[in-house]
Amino acid sequence: MSPSPHRFVTQGSEVPAPVDTRGFESEVSFTPPLCPCDASPRLGLELGLRLRPAERRQYPDPVLLRPASPVTGAHPELPRLAAALVRTMEQWGGRALAAPQLGIDGRVVVVALDGGPVCLVNPQVEPLSREITVIETCLSRPGVEAVARRCRRIRVTGWDPVRAPLAFDVDGPGALALQHAVDHLDGRVICAQPLAALEKKR
Numbered sequence: 001m002s003p004s005p006h007r008f009v010t011q012g013s014e015v016p017a018p019v020d021t022r023g024f025e026s027e028v029s030f031t032p033p034l035c036p037c038d039a040s041p042r043l044g045l046e047l048g049l050r051l052r053p054a055e056r057r058q059y060p061d062p063v064l065l066r067p068a069s070p071v072t073g074a075h076p077e078l079p080r081l082a083a084a085l086v087r088t089m090e091q092w093g094g095r096a097l098a099a100p101q102l103g104i105d106g107r108v109v110v111v112a113l114d115g116g117p118v119c120l121v122n123p124q125v126e127p128l129s130r131e132i133t134v135i136e137t138c139l140s141r142p143g144v145e146a147v148a149r150r151c152r153r154i155r156v157t158g159w160d161p162v163r164a165p166l167a168f169d170v171d172g173p174g175a176l177a178l179q180h181a182v183d184h185l186d187g188r189v190i191c192a193q194p195l196a197a198l199e200k201k202r
Contacts, residue, residue, distance in 0.1 A: 056092070057103045059141040059189050068100050068107045068185045071121050071159075078108070078161040082119035085110040089117065094139045096177035098184035101140050109181040113174045120166060123158035125182055127151040128169060134176060136190050146190050150176045 057063055071078070081099065089097035089110055096111040107122045131149040138144065153171035156178065160166055170178065183190060 056088070057101055057140060059138075061103075061140075063100050063103050063105065064140055064184065064189050065187050067187045068098075069105050071106050071108065074163045078119075078121065081106075081108060082110060082161045085119065086117040092139050094177075095173060096181035097139065098181045100184050100187075107185045109178070109185065111174055111178045111181060113170060118166075119161050120156065120158040120178075121161065121163075123156055123178070123182055123185070125179060126155040126157075127153075128155055129153040129171075136176075136180060138180070138190060140184070140189060148180070148190050150179050152176070154179065 059065075081104070085097050085099065085102065085108065088102065089095075089112070096109060099106045099108040108119065109123055110117050110119045129152045131151055134148050134150050135145050136148045138146075152175060153169065154175045155167070155169050157165075157167045180190060
């Protein structure tokens, strides 16, 4: 069997544990049980949402075009949100997914890595290599391709869903996918940017 194209190198913490999706079937409920469908719930505020895996936000939905709010404090629904993101990512056939892609205003992403899917809250990315040019697609704009500039290797810091600190390095496809997901947290949809503008950065 060929070696995996991406790997972990931990920085002062253990390798992140995979997100546990057991018990998550077709939906996950937040409390209170329902909010208006045009609302964008902020984690940590008294808003709620019922998520179903089929409910994806697509460009040019406003929630995709504005920076997501940082998650403050420990939120009891974060593990369930992580499970919802992972299950939806897997059903859509993606490698990473950000909370705004499900209409949620919170800086939370999941990414598929060697040991399983990992959830990062308030992730920060530090480049560890030079940028390369890649062709990307986006779950929020199916059927569209765009040129992007990404680092092949990055260092990531943040929290897991129970607020334990995370810090690790990742390279290869996992690093590329994670950078794409973090762009969503900053209100950037790569496929929404003109190819000519992106190519000028090369």
